[in-house]
Amino acid sequence: MINKIVQTMADAMADIKDGSTVLVSGFGSVGQPNVLIDGLIEQGAKDLTIAANNAGSGHVGLARLMELGRVRRIICSFPRSSDPVVFETLYRAGKIELEIVPQGTLAERIRAAGAGVPAFFTATGVGTKMAVGKEHREINGRTYILEDALFGDLGLVEAWEADRWGNLTYKLAGRNFNPIVAMASKLTVVQTQHIRELGDIHPDHIVTPGIFVDRVLHVPYGDPGGF
Amino acid sequence: MINKIVQTMADAMADIKDGSTVLVSGFGSVGQPNVLIDGLIEQGAKDLTIAANNAGSGHVGLARLMELGRVRRIICSFPRSSDPVVFETLYRAGKIELEIVPQGTLAERIRAAGAGVPAFFTATGVGTKMAVGKEHREINGRTYILEDALFGDLGLVEAWEADRWGNLTYKLAGRNFNPIVAMASKLTVVQTQHIRELGDIHPDHIVTPGIFVDRVLHVPYGDPGGF
Amino acid sequence: MSATTAEFKPFSRVMMAQNVAADIPEGWYVNLGIGIPTAVADHVPLDREVIFHSENGVLGMGPAPEKDKIEPWLINAGKQYVTLRAGGSMCHHADSFAMIRGGHLDLCVLGAFQVADNGDIANWATSENDTAPAVGGAMDLAAGAKRLWVLMEHTAKDGSAKLVSKCTYPLTAMAAVKRVYTNLATVDVTERGFVVLNMAPGLTFENLQARTEAKLHLPA
Amino acid sequence: MSATTAEFKPFSRVMMAQNVAADIPEGWYVNLGIGIPTAVADHVPLDREVIFHSENGVLGMGPAPEKDKIEPWLINAGKQYVTLRAGGSMCHHADSFAMIRGGHLDLCVLGAFQVADNGDIANWATSENDTAPAVGGAMDLAAGAKRLWVLMEHTAKDGSAKLVSKCTYPLTAMAAVKRVYTNLATVDVTERGFVVLNMAPGLTFENLQARTEAKLHLPA
Numbered sequence: 001m002i003n004k005i006v007q008t009m010a011d012a013m014a015d016i017k018d019g020s021t022v023l024v025s026g027f028g029s030v031g032q033p034n035v036l037i038d039g040l041i042e043q044g045a046k047d048l049t050i051a052a053n054n055a056g057s058g059h060v061g062l063a064r065l066m067e068l069g070r071v072r073r074i075i076c077s078f079p080r081s082s083d084p085v086v087f088e089t090l091y092r093a094g095k096i097e098l099e100i101v102p103q104g105t106l107a108e109r110i111r112a113a114g115a116g117v118p119a120f121f122t123a124t125g126v127g128t129k130m131a132v133g134k135e136h137r138e139i140n141g142r143t144y145i146l147e148d149a150l151f152g153d154l155g156l157v158e159a160w161e162a163d164r165w166g167n168l169t170y171k172l173a174g175r176n177f178n179p180i181v182a183m184a185s186k187l188t189v190v191q192t193q194h195i196r197e198l199g200d201i202h203p204d205h206i207v208t209p210g211i212f213v214d215r216v217l218h219v220p221y222g223d224p225g226g227f
Numbered sequence: 228m229i230n231k232i233v234q235t236m237a238d239a240m241a242d243i244k245d246g247s248t249v250l251v252s253g254f255g256s257v258g259q260p261n262v263l264i265d266g267l268i269e270q271g272a273k274d275l276t277i278a279a280n281n282a283g284s285g286h287v288g289l290a291r292l293m294e295l296g297r298v299r300r301i302i303c304s305f306p307r308s309s310d311p312v313v314f315e316t317l318y319r320a321g322k323i324e325l326e327i328v329p330q331g332t333l334a335e336r337i338r339a340a341g342a343g344v345p346a347f348f349t350a351t352g353v354g355t356k357m358a359v360g361k362e363h364r365e366i367n368g369r370t371y372i373l374e375d376a377l378f379g380d381l382g383l384v385e386a387w388e389a390d391r392w393g394n395l396t397y398k399l400a401g402r403n404f405n406p407i408v409a410m411a412s413k414l415t416v417v418q419t420q421h422i423r424e425l426g427d428i429h430p431d432h433i434v435t436p437g438i439f440v441d442r443v444l445h446v447p448y449g450d451p452g453g454f
Numbered sequence: 455m456s457a458t459t460a461e462f463k464p465f466s467r468v469m470m471a472q473n474v475a476a477d478i479p480e481g482w483y484v485n486l487g488i489g490i491p492t493a494v495a496d497h498v499p500l501d502r503e504v505i506f507h508s509e510n511g512v513l514g515m516g517p518a519p520e521k522d523k524i525e526p527w528l529i530n531a532g533k534q535y536v537t538l539r540a541g542g543s544m545c546h547h548a549d550s551f552a553m554i555r556g557g558h559l560d561l562c563v564l565g566a567f568q569v570a571d572n573g574d575i576a577n578w579a580t581s582e583n584d585t586a587p588a589v590g591g592a593m594d595l596a597a598g599a600k601r602l603w604v605l606m607e608h609t610a611k612d613g614s615a616k617l618v619s620k621c622t623y624p625l626t627a628m629a630a631v632k633r634v635y636t637n638l639a640t641v642d643v644t645e646r647g648f649v650v651l652n653m654a655p656g657l658t659f660e661n662l663q664a665r666t667e668a669k670l671h672l673p674a
Numbered sequence: 675m676s677a678t679t680a681e682f683k684p685f686s687r688v689m690m691a692q693n694v695a696a697d698i699p700e701g702w703y704v705n706l707g708i709g710i711p712t713a714v715a716d717h718v719p720l721d722r723e724v725i726f727h728s729e730n731g732v733l734g735m736g737p738a739p740e741k742d743k744i745e746p747w748l749i750n751a752g753k754q755y756v757t758l759r760a761g762g763s764m765c766h767h768a769d770s771f772a773m774i775r776g777g778h779l780d781l782c783v784l785g786a787f788q789v790a791d792n793g794d795i796a797n798w799a800t801s802e803n804d805t806a807p808a809v810g811g812a813m814d815l816a817a818g819a820k821r822l823w824v825l826m827e828h829t830a831k832d833g834s835a836k837l838v839s840k841c842t843y844p845l846t847a848m849a850a851v852k853r854v855y856t857n858l859a860t861v862d863v864t865e866r867g868f869v870v871l872n873m874a875p876g877l878t879f880e881n882l883q884a885r886t887e888a889k890l891h892l893p894a
Contacts, residue, residue, distance in 0.1 A: 002701050002723045027510040028533040080588040091586050098586060103509060104551030104594030108342065111548035115335065116775030116818055118366040120347035123597045124555060127628035130593065139345040165725070165761040172431065172527040172544055176510050179546040183772060199760025204399065205432055206763035209733045211703050211725070211778050223526035229481050229503045254730040255753040307808040318806050325806060330729060331771030331814030338768035343555030343598055350817045351775060354848035357813065392505070392541040399747040399764055403730050406766040410552060426540025433543035436513045438483050438505070438558050450746035
């Protein structure tokens with residue numbers, strides 16, 4: 001019997017290696033796998049590359065992971081947040097590398113990794129600092145730049161519902177990066193609000209099929225808080 | 228009030244021009260917009276390029292459109308079918324151009340057109356006839372070829388449910404090419420089994436948001452027949 | 455800057471939003487940038503159906519919720535709580551940006567630091583050496599939407615011009631802006647450069663030009 | 675071809691499918707090609723959960739339906755009616771091929787005209803000038819799955835070898851095949867070339883080699 005549901009955080013975070021690239025979903029605190037981020041802090045892996053839309057806030061979650069010196073590099077579209085003090089301090093001190101990526105390019109690069117597309121052309125960023133050093137090409141009269149796929153060794157996902165095959169649904173804006181992070185990561189770990197019996201989620205309503213999911217941890221924390 | 232629901236086939240097929248590229252969804256007869264294909268036959272546009280998984284069967288639908296001499300070129304992955312007599316006759320007589328595309332490359336090229344990606348690299352087809360004349364590139368130790376986006380001037384879609392904003396759902400394997408055809412086409416015309424009131428389809432269950440849909444025709448034909 | 459002494463009444467923030475809202479026809483799919491542009495939605499009556507998109511996978515946003523009816527799972531790109539209209543739908547981030555990058559949005563309205571009369575826009579960083587510049591979805595929106603309109607003050611707080619002949623700040627996109635709405639005027643970006651469509655009450659063309667670094671034109 | 679006179683009992687079609695099925699562990703995501711490979715599913719017991727994928731967006735297929743319980747909206751890539759297991763799900767064609775092309779399938783089993791001992795596979799056309807050759811999803815599956823196994827007769831109907839040192843038919847993919855199951859043997863594709871894992875009862879290695887154009891090896 002396939003059972004991707006794990007019972008402990010230790011099992012959820014087993015075998016995560018130093019030097020991993022970690023794709024972290026979430027937009028603000030909605031659909032952000034906060035409990036798994038805490039689990040990663042606890043687990044101890046270091047020299048990490050984190051790809052996420054934001055670069056953490058306050059002294060918790062991703063910010064805490066950075067504050068502990070565990071993040072070598074962050075790839076994000078918007079390092080500013082309501083309280084980006086940790087990131088900004090590290091960045092000014094030259095203690096963390098930053099790769100700024102337009103949000104749509106970030107999403108498309110992650111999706112490409114999941115879909116077997118190692119590189120693709122896009123119009124976003126042409127004529128800007130983002131295009132410096134990138135291959136340019138005119139296609140049908142418009143200029144595009146080449147962007148490469150962004151793979152995760154580990155992907156952290158928050159779902160609304162999950163079953164033992166790892167099929168997932170999301171709630172409203174909680175979907176955001178989650179489905180593509182699951183596609184693009186070698187090891188996809190999910191925290192889910194609800195566990196469902198196999199077959200209880202309608203086959204037309206499953207958003208992430210279990211093929212993209214490795215481990216599921218039941219974390220019924222309720223609604224997201226502030227941002 | 229936005230109302231994409233049209234009342235007649237003439238309205239559904241208005242202003243389709245000679246020389247159009249038409250993306251036609253469906254896999255076998257499941258999720259295939261047969262009534263709209265008949266509408267296109269009736270409408271009269273010619274010199275068409277048709278992109279579809281198959282190249283028609285018997286003397287109806289796409290096969291009929293070809294038999295009438297209205298199709299200059301077909302782009303598909305599998306021109307064979309249970310009864311491909313029309314296509315094969317035209318092809319042997321040199322009266323129709325054929326572009327064979329691996330099925331996944333076909334799907335990805337259509338999706339790329341909808342997503343603003345004019346070209347992308349793929350491993351599919353490397354070392355085969357499909358790669359002849361295409362740009363090759365080694366990325367991270369593997370060889371890929373460059374494929375371009377496949378845009379539709381017109382996209383023909385079959386949905387299970389639709390509302391007046393053009394939001395769509397599909398039934399089981401009836402989904403297939405439909406969502407990406409809707410994304411990739413300048414004019415997306417839908418035949419739907421069911422019309423729903425706005426708001427009756429749960430926002431998490433809408434598969435094709437109305438932004439990708441232009442016209443909806445109510446065609447409650449029931450279940451698909453043979454293939 | 456003697457022209458500043460002339461008597462005229464700039465458009466208020468509300469009027470600026472109203473000016474944009476008045477030009478959005480029913481049926482358009484529209485993304486409103488974070489900041490002032492977000493307020494445009496408040497001035498589009500619900501019975502003129504305009505479908506508002508947010509980068510985080512929300513299509514069909516309605517007005518802000520009443521405080522006791524907040525849905526914690528429904529926010530916009532500015533991380534404000536929003537509502538969803540009947541007919542609204544959710545999608546994931548790559549699909550949401552496919553809408554943007556695939557040219558499916560009829561309109562995007564962004565704020566900006568500078569707009570050049572060739573349509574270049576700079577709205578994400580005010581220095582090449584900005585500490586941790588944050589671009590978000592601005593470059594995708596600017597490059598991807600069918601039309602890009604900018605909504606901003608006509609001049610910066612220090613009085614410097616924001617409608618310029620060449621952007622000095624790092625670009626967001628090249629030749630992307632189609633129209634600019636400011637507190638002083640509405641200006642189209644055309645092949646001739648900036649063409650003034652209307653001005654704040656009492657403002658003269660000369661007075662507007664005095665506050666604008668790029669050359670302004672009157673409609674042909 | 676004097677070797678053909680030796681006494682041995684080739685694997686039947688059913689046994690060939692059983693041979694493949696026996697090697698698929700629980701939890702694998704598997705795509706079975708049209709034709710003989712489809713029958714493999716019948717030999718994987720339902721309580722050994724293997725998740726079968728079909729190119730047309732079906733994940734988690736179960737056994738063929740009883741005739742009075744056909745769901746007309748549920749077919750596989752071979753356009754046969756199928757069932758969906760509890761836990762099955764649907765997706766669109768680009769997402770379905772993302773599973774294939776993104777390396778998410780543990781295994782694909784295809785039929786073939788020829789397999790070379792470097793793993794090249796030819797399974798879609800038997801001539802460079804084929805009338806309207808039909809490739810379907812074969813190239814995606816061959817290039818994309820983590821493992822490609824081939825299930826086919828050991829020789830063609832005319833007696834010619836199908837395990838060859840170089841494919842003469844148009845390729846489907848290069849260096850893709852990991853293992854071949856035939857009616858005569860199971861053969862791994864390794865850096866040394868073809869390595870014979872097992873043979874039909876009564877068949878000798880020499881006899882198998884006589885039916886194989888490429889050089890065969892015994893396990894090291």
